[in-house]
Amino acid sequence: MSESTSDPILRIENVTKTYAGRSGLFGRAAPVQALKGVSLDVTRGQSFGLVGESGSGKTTLTRSILRLEEPTSGRILFEGQDMAKLSAKALRALRARVQIVFQDPYASLNPRMSVGQIVTEPMAIHHDLLRLSAAQQRERAAELLTLVGLGPQHLGRHPHEFSGGQRQRIGIARALASGPDLLLLDEPTSALDVSVQAQVLNLLIELQDRLGLTYFFISHDLAVVRYLCDRVALIHHGSLVEEGPTDRIFDAPQTDYARMLIGAAPELRVP
Amino acid sequence: MTVPLLDIRNLHLAMRSFEGEAHVLNGVELCVNRGEIWGLVGESGCGKSLTGLSISRLLPEPPARYISAEITLEGRDLRALSPREMQALRGKRIGMIFQDPTTNLNPTARIGTQLVDVALAAARHDPTILPPARSRRAGARALALDMMRQVGIPDPEARMMSYPHEFSGGMRQRVLIAMALIGRPDLLIADEPTTALDVSVQAQILTLLKAMVAEHDLGVILITHNLGVVAQTCSHVAVMYAGNVVERGPVRQVIERPAHPYTRALMAAIPTRDTPRGGLQGLEGTVPDLIQPPPGCRFAPRCTRATEACRAAVPPLTSQGPGHEVACLHPVTEDAPHV
Known part of the structure; x- marks a missing residue:
């Protein structure tokens, strides 16, 4: 690692995103402000939890980090580099280092591809960076499958032969294939x-300890966030409501919204 | 001893599938x-x-096949x-509510119409659920409004004219709860x-x-x-x-x-x-x-x-x-x- 560990691996600076209102028969609807000046730092090697209810803007923020969405204003810096100013080539190289695990393991794996093809695809896409021969790719795919608790014997199988948990393991192996530093985990266990x-949560912890990964964990399940994350940010109507170390947020929430959200999560305790 | 509301005994259910018959319920017993x-x-x-x-x-x-099942509602055998x-x-x-509030409402009908229809259907079996009114339809409307109020839908008169897509997920689920409870199920x-x-x-x-x-x-x-x-x-x-x-x-x-x-x-x-x-x-x-x-x-x-x-x-x-x-x-x- 070239940077010192105190540098944020990901910095989000005052990001806003406004979607133009839909134009219909009766004129144009008011524009929607999905993100209203969000700023946050994600420290290398940590797990950062982003918690919000539906419509809070957490997906827009995730898509902005992946540059699937262009912020209306503000900057997103990966290791100090403004992602908007990167050349196409540099952005491609960066994409190898930022990967995502999706929510639905049934929808995010191509049913017509074998597990081997699914896991080697990112290596083929980032071939200019990784320079792995076909044989090396296959070898690495087998290693990755072993790492996530499956094995080389699964390389030739297809997604439908696996349970939901096993599919999510395949999704994690695919995300690790290009050797990323930052993993975006979009409700991976919901x-x-x-x-x-x-x-799966224990696997994520084990992988983080072993590979030094940084997690950006998006969830609406507070118990899971509390279990996994070092820091938490609560997002509501496009604004950060509260942000801080996990224990502080859960034990001494400062805002009414945080108190309401924590109070609403059903605890495993008979009242 | 009083008769339980619902009594399930010996519920064995098999489901036919391509691979063979799966024994999916294996003697479920439940009493509510x-x-x-x-x-x-x-x-x-x-x-x-x-x-x-x-x-x-x-x-x-x-594909379902009941190997055995005794299900009674206040002593009445439901299987018979x-x-x-x-x-x-x-x-x-018996009222039912399902997981997805979106697919269980008709997207092309107003919320009020759907609730009134359910009220009218339920009133065919028990006319006493309708409050006294000029007509059955007016009574059903009054009942629908009352149920919407009870499940906490604000401004029910105006919301009766809305379509399901104008409701949030939580509000849709409230509509379905209102629908399930409108016939006063046990x-x-x-x-x-x-x-x-x-x-x-x-x-x-x-x-x-x-x-x-x-x-x-x-x-x-x-x-x-x-x-x-x-x-x-x-x-x-x-x-x-x-x-x-x-x-x-x-x-x-x-x-x-x-x-x-x-x-x-x-x-x-x-x-x-x-x-x-x-x-x-x-x-x-x-x-x-x-x-x-x-x-x-x-x-x-x-x-x-x-x-x-x-x-x-x-x-x-x-x-x-x-x-x-x-x-x-x-x-x-x-x-x-x-x-």
Whole structure:
């Protein structure tokens, strides 16, 4: 690692995103402000949790980090570099280092591809960076599958042969294929049963400890965020409501919104 | 002894599939009284929803095939009713709410029209539910308005003219609850009613459900995979695994002293405020193949306490305390670690 660990790996500076209102038969609807000046720092090697309800802007922010969405104003810096100012080539190189694991393991794996093809695809896309031969790609795919608790014997199988938890493991292996530093985890366990969720969460912790990954964890499940994350930001109607170390947010929330959200999460305790 | 509102015994259900016949419910037993909210919990595929659908007889036969089933509603055998009688019962005595509030409303009809239609249909079986009015339709409208008010929809007169897409998810679920309760059912079956909703809305809906039970003296079956929701909402809980009720009883006993190793494992997998990083326990192994289920206790292959006796026969539900029953030969007796 070239940077010192105190540098944020990801810095979001005053990002706003405004969608033009839909124009219909009766004129144009008012523009929608999906993000209203969001700023936050994600420290290398940590897990940062972004919590918000539906419509809060968490998906818009995630899409902006991936540059699938252009912020209306503000900057997103990866290791100090403004992502908007990168050349197409530099952006491609950066994409190898920022990967995403999607929410729905049933929808995010191509059913016609084998697991081997799914996991080697990012290596082929980033071939100019990784320079792995076909044989090396296959070898690495087998390593990655072992790393996530599957094995080389699964390379030739197809997604439909796997359970939800196993599919999410394949999704994680794919995200790790290009050797990323930052993983965006978009509700990676919300489609899974609790027993399987526990396995996937523990796998994420193990991978972070072993590979030094940084996680940007998007969720609406406060219990999961509390279990996994070092820092938490609460987003509501496009603005950050509260941000800080996980224990501080949960034990001494400062805002009414945070108190309401924490109070509404059903605890495993009979009142 | 009074007759329970709902009594399910010996519910064995097989489902035909390409690979063969899967034995999906394996002798489910459940008894619900008025005023009780029963949480039916378990992982995907354990048979919670099939149990709910079996009560209201909404499973097409085939592919479903009942090997045996005794389901009575206040002593009346539901399996013996004609389809017509059953349909009347579904509208009137049994209300149902499903997970997705969007697909269960007609997108092309106004909310008011849909509620009035349900009220009119329910009034065909019991005209007394309509308040006195000039016409049946006016009475149905008044009832629909009253129900919308009761489930906390603000400005119901104006919202009656809205279409489903103009409502948020939480408001749509309120409409469905209003719809399910409009015929004054005795039994409400709510299948994951809050899974698609935000936690703040979930809390409101569950509070509403509890208030409705207190007010109308309903019996409720709340199907969910969230034990937190059960702890906060239910009076009783039945834990299902691979088609069996493995543990049931008052919610406090089951949550604070879970006796079945599966209930324990399920609870150990939920992060709480005190779970240290990496301290969560997943459950190893997978749900058994129901086409060729393991002999004896279906949880035995994944159970750390299993012995030879467990693989010989399905353990019956045995008493573990007042009202608390567990289907296990080696129940856990220590207090749960998290309470």
